[in-house]
Amino acid sequence: MSIGRLLVRTGKFVFLLVVIAVLYAYAMFQGGFVSWFLFYSVVIILLCNTLFMLYPLRWIEVERQFDRKLLSHNEKMEVTLLLKKKVAFPLIYVSVMDDVPASLEGMGKAPGTIFFFTGAKQLSYNYQIRGSKRGEYWFSPITLKTGDLFGFFQKEYQIDIEDSLTVLPRLWPLKRWNALWNDNQEITPVSAKLVEDAFSVAGVRDYVPGDKLTSIDWKVTARAGKLVTKEFESQSGKGYTVILENAGEGKQDDVFEERVEFAASIIDDCYKQTIPAGFGISTNADLLIEEGSKKQHIQKIYQELAKVERADMYVDEASFFKQTVRNRSIVYIASSMTAQRMSALQSFLENRNEVVIALLQKETVADVDIEESLYRLKKQGADVMYIQSDTSAFDVTS
Template sequence: MRPGRIIVKTGKALLLAAVMGGLYTYAMFQGGFVSWFLFYSVLSAVILNALFIAYPLRRLQVTRNVSRTMLSYNESMEVTLHVEKKLPFPFLFLSVEDTVPSGVEGLGQESGTIFFLSPALSLSHSYDIRGGRRGEYWFSTVMLRTGDLFGFITKEYEVDLPQPVTVLPRLRPLKRWNGLRNENQETTPSAVRMMDQSYSVAGVRDYIPGDKMTSVDWKVSARAGKLVTKEFESQEGQGHLVIIDNTIEKSRDALEERIEFAASFTDYCYKKGVPTGLGFSTGEEVLLEEESKRAHFQSIYQELAKLEPGSASFDEAVFFRQQFHGRSLLYITSVMSAQRTEELQQVLKNRNELVVAFCGHETMDEQERIRLEKLRGSGAVTAYVWMDDNAFDITS
């Protein structure tokens, strides 16, 4: 406590003692009803004040309930704080304030409140938050505060309630994705050919808004009493492996654009029932192998939500130094160096299909353009990605 506050509180206590002493002296000498009434009234207030500050805040049980632990971009949820008292003790006031992570936004309600002279054993306060920026965020502490009648003492107690909430990346539709192709190839890579590719049914799952009605299994839905959607298995290959450049060679905004595009492509695959995997350019191996189950896609979204820039530079990223054979790869980047071009050419030589999605190509220099054309000549499909408020527009 600061020396100034100690002096102020000491002065208030001395003033109260002087008032009590003066009233007692007045009552002793005056001896009337009014003088003793004043003395005992103030004495009762002082005793009650002592009770207010004597109740230990640590005996209160505080919990935080959230309606979900995963939020889509711009989705809201309710947070409720509960305070349980073992005795119906009416605090003069009880302030309850939650610590909201910086990555989520409030929707007008305060994250805390003040209860006045409430004898209830259970107190609660609710407020809403919204996922404004992707990431994994942690609620931390709930602060309790109370004080005495005269403002002499303020008590504080922090309750540590760690609670994670994940905000998923924003999803945007993909425009003209299935129109991409490489004129040097007789066929289009399967990562681009998903619209026309046929798939075999591998199973069913619960219907999710956004699924095509043509993929609903009506017979199983009738038996189950709810809508279920067919899950497909690719007849050609094992699906698509998405590799995202997670370095910040250009800017943090460029990385966020790549993450949003990766999440949007993953969502596109999910709705098509296409097995999808995930890897990062700074990783030494594939993070998530290709699968088509709902839980697997949720794992991809969560990994993209929590993705942070790698410590390695662009050319130090080691992912493409491992050997791939017969896989369909989508590489999402905003930079193309001579070294990375050689690594990707080796990937093509090992009979892999490769699509290079170049985000933020308005900042592309001439050397990068030449390198992308070189990859195109080696059999890769190059896609230039434009991001606007509503969608990703893709051109070849």
């Protein structure tokens, strides 16, 4: 506590003592009923005021309650602040205020309130937030305040309650993602291209909203009387391995966010088709999450995508492409290409990897050397797709 604040508090306390002394002197000299009534009334009020101030705020337990820990983009959630008094005591007022991370939008209701003259042992307050930006957010602390009748004194107490909340990336529909030009200039579904040789039907499960109609087993559905979906098992351990380019120099945050959202949309497409998916970033030599297709596995990928950040470094310094990778189906998501990066992708093709290059660009590639290199990668078996984003979907062209 600063010396100035200490002097102010001391001055207020001395002022109250002077008021009592003056009233007592007045009652002694006046000696009437009114003077003594006034003296004892003020003394009783000041004693009650003292009791209010002596009540320790640490006797109030505070909880922050969520109904879930994961939020989709722009999803709303209610937060409950619960106050429990160890000893029921009628405080004049107690205010509670939560510290909400800046990027979580409120819904018009403040993250705190004031309770007046309440003797209840348990109090609660609700407010809503919305996940408008992906990321992992931490709440802390919660602040309690109280004071006396006259505003002379005020107490403040902070409770460190760390709670985390993860806002997942936005998911967009993928226009024409399931169509690529093959060597005969015919349209071939991407998923079929990878799944045809890699997967076989392992069984069936109950239909989940979002499953494609092509994966429904109509014969079993007719026998069982309910919708069931085919489940596939891998014959050669292959699925999608999504590699996100997170290296880059300068201010490229908007472009990077588009790459993250496109990666999340691909993972969502894999989940709906029960295709195993793994995830990694270019600046990490090891995959963050290996391939899998269960719901819990996909949620882990979403959480990694929610937390991933752009590394301010030269693209060719990324460590993932400096290693030997074999027998994978890689989807590489980037916004630009360099000669060194295309050389690394060519090595991946030579090591029996299937490579899909997804370029999110505002404009088409203008560098002639880059175009020629991409054409050579196509000839060696790579699929090159150009991604354009609009207000409702990612448009995929080859």
